[in-house]
Amino acid sequence: MLKKLDKTGFNQLAATIAGPILLPGDADYDTVRRVHNGMIDKRPAVIVRCTGVADAVDAVQFAVSHDLEIAVRGGGHNVAGRAVCDGGVMIDMSLMKGIRVDPARQTATVQPGVNWGEFNRETLVHGLATTGGAVSSTGVAGLTLGGGFGYLMGKYGFTIDNLVAAELVTAGGKVLQASETENADLFWGLRGGGGNFGVVTSLEFQLHPLGQTVEGGVIGYSFDQASDVLEFYRTQTADLPDELSIIASLTHAPDGSGTPLAAMIACHCGSPDTAKPAINEIKAFGKPYFDRLGTIPYAQLNTVLDAGFPKLAFNYWKSSFITELTGEVIAILAERFRACPSPMSKLILEHFHGAATRHSPDEMAFAHRQPGYNVLIIAQWADAQDSEVNIAWARQTYAALEPHMSEGVYSNYMGDDETATRVRRAYGQNFERLTALKARYDPHNHFHLNQNIPPAS
Numbered sequence: 001m002l003k004k005l006d007k008t009g010f011n012q013l014a015a016t017i018a019g020p021i022l023l024p025g026d027a028d029y030d031t032v033r034r035v036h037n038g039m040i041d042k043r044p045a046v047i048v049r050c051t052g053v054a055d056a057v058d059a060v061q062f063a064v065s066h067d068l069e070i071a072v073r074g075g076g077h078n079v080a081g082r083a084v085c086d087g088g089v090m091i092d093m094s095l096m097k098g099i100r101v102d103p104a105r106q107t108a109t110v111q112p113g114v115n116w117g118e119f120n121r122e123t124l125v126h127g128l129a130t131t132g133g134a135v136s137s138t139g140v141a142g143l144t145l146g147g148g149f150g151y152l153m154g155k156y157g158f159t160i161d162n163l164v165a166a167e168l169v170t171a172g173g174k175v176l177q178a179s180e181t182e183n184a185d186l187f188w189g190l191r192g193g194g195g196n197f198g199v200v201t202s203l204e205f206q207l208h209p210l211g212q213t214v215e216g217g218v219i220g221y222s223f224d225q226a227s228d229v230l231e232f233y234r235t236q237t238a239d240l241p242d243e244l245s246i247i248a249s250l251t252h253a254p255d256g257s258g259t260p261l262a263a264m265i266a267c268h269c270g271s272p273d274t275a276k277p278a279i280n281e282i283k284a285f286g287k288p289y290f291d292r293l294g295t296i297p298y299a300q301l302n303t304v305l306d307a308g309f310p311k312l313a314f315n316y317w318k319s320s321f322i323t324e325l326t327g328e329v330i331a332i333l334a335e336r337f338r339a340c341p342s343p344m345s346k347l348i349l350e351h352f353h354g355a356a357t358r359h360s361p362d363e364m365a366f367a368h369r370q371p372g373y374n375v376l377i378i379a380q381w382a383d384a385q386d387s388e389v390n391i392a393w394a395r396q397t398y399a400a401l402e403p404h405m406s407e408g409v410y411s412n413y414m415g416d417d418e419t420a421t422r423v424r425r426a427y428g429q430n431f432e433r434l435t436a437l438k439a440r441y442d443p444h445n446h447f448h449l450n451q452n453i454p455p456a457s
């Protein structure tokens with residue numbers, strides 16, 4: 001049974017924390033407690049807006065000593081909405097936006113409130129980048145802790161493959177450094193184990209030289225060409241250079257008309273000599289409805305999908321990995337999209353190859369390294385009254401695809417209603433090792449508002 005926050009407890013907290021503390025009724029409380037997914041409408045007993053590591057330590061110690069539930073917020077993008085809780089303490093890291101780029105070592109050290117738009121802006125000043133999220137407002141912290149897919153993953157691996165160190169506050173209030181040489185077991189677990197081990201207060205990444213521009217962008221086709229586009233996508237992705245990543249999507253026209261489309265979003269980070277012919281091959285396919293493939297600033301490419309994901313829209317997602325994009329799968333995708341009840345919803349295929357697939361599944365907590373695809377069913381709508389029909393569409397679409405999917409699932413795309421079996425599958429073959437690590441670093445499971453790893457008994 002969780003205790004209620006009394007006046008004395010709050011006064012003790014307020015006396016130590018440097019950042020703002022918000023209680024129900026405070027001016028910013030209702031804005032700060034809301035996350036990306038409009039379905040999530042939770043009311044913490046207190047929101048601690050950390051401005052430094054010491055705030056995070058005090059917030060954790062306060063929550064633990066008062067037996068209050070802990071939710072940790074980075075960018076607030078996770079659709080499961082576990083960055084916020086009813087009652088309990090929301091430890092909000094979103095004010096911690098420090099970014100330090102070391103151009104000589106080609107590294108970036110960032111605080112956990114940074115999003116990918118802010119990250120790219122600073123690293124690109126030095127002509128450097130690393131794999132990061134495709135929507136600029138997604139938080140660096142949550143995305144990294146779950147794995148991290150992005151346009152550069154064929155060349156440089158997932159975001160976790162570029163994490164070189166992290167700092168973490170444990171449930172006991174200790175501040176630990178984690179890297180290959182310090183607390184290496186924890187470092188292994190942080191790269192895919194999500195927020196299960198504590199509050200991450202700093203992340204250091206390996207960066208890579210990247211021109212200000214890449215070749216890529218979006219190309220869209222009328223929906224009656226959907227099967228042909230997805231077959232072309234399958235052929236293209238069968239043999240891609242590491243530098244080229246392509247996402248396919250059944251989506252709606254960005255002009256707000258609701259016109260259904262089949263689209264591809266590409267990024268080639270290699271030299272223009274090799275990039276341009278590869279992108280021209282895509283441009284030459286079929287009769288596009290629109291073609292915005294070409295030379296594009298890398299930072300801009302990482303915003304082209306932003307408008308399709310408005311904050312506070314209602315979201316319900318289902319996903320799983322799939323090894324083969326068979327004709328049958330393509331037919332199901334097209335048929336299910338035809339039945340889509342919302343002009344905001346999408347079906348997305350992300351493709352994995354190259355560097356992302358050249359790590360062994362036990363090298364770090366994230367276990368899914370097989371070449372193939374992720375199928376992401378995104379139900380998104382604007383009116384609360386439409387929730388039932390949109391959730392039903394996502395579930396039925398998932399049910400239709402499930403026989404073709406592999407067991408694995410990406411923890412960062414999981415919702416709030418996943419079964420224990422699915423959560424276990426998110427950690428794959430590393431689940432048992434993660435439960436032992438959880439028992440070591442968070443034996444009482446204080447950090448359980450996540451895709452939870454139970455501590456081994």
Ligand SMILES: Cc1cc2nc3c(=O)[nH]c(=O)nc-3n(C[C@H](O)[C@H](O)[C@H](O)COP(=O)(O)OP(=O)(O)OC[C@H]3O[C@@H](n4cnc5c(N)ncnc54)[C@H](O)[C@@H]3O)c2cc1C
Nearest residue numbers: 074075076077078082112133134139141142143149195200
């Ligand atoms: C529009 C949109 C686009 C997306 N695009 C991509 C993409 O391109 N690639 C990709 O891989 N994923 C993508 N995602 C999924 C994304 O990786 C997850 O939603 C991720 O959890 C977001 O991290 P966050 O910090 O923004 O979220 P939050 O909701 O703030 O955090 C999610 C969880 O991470 C943990 N966490 C966050 N910060 C900390 C911290 N400092 N310390 C400890 N634990 C913490 C907590 O458990 C928290 O509940 C996208 C999501 C959305 C909504």
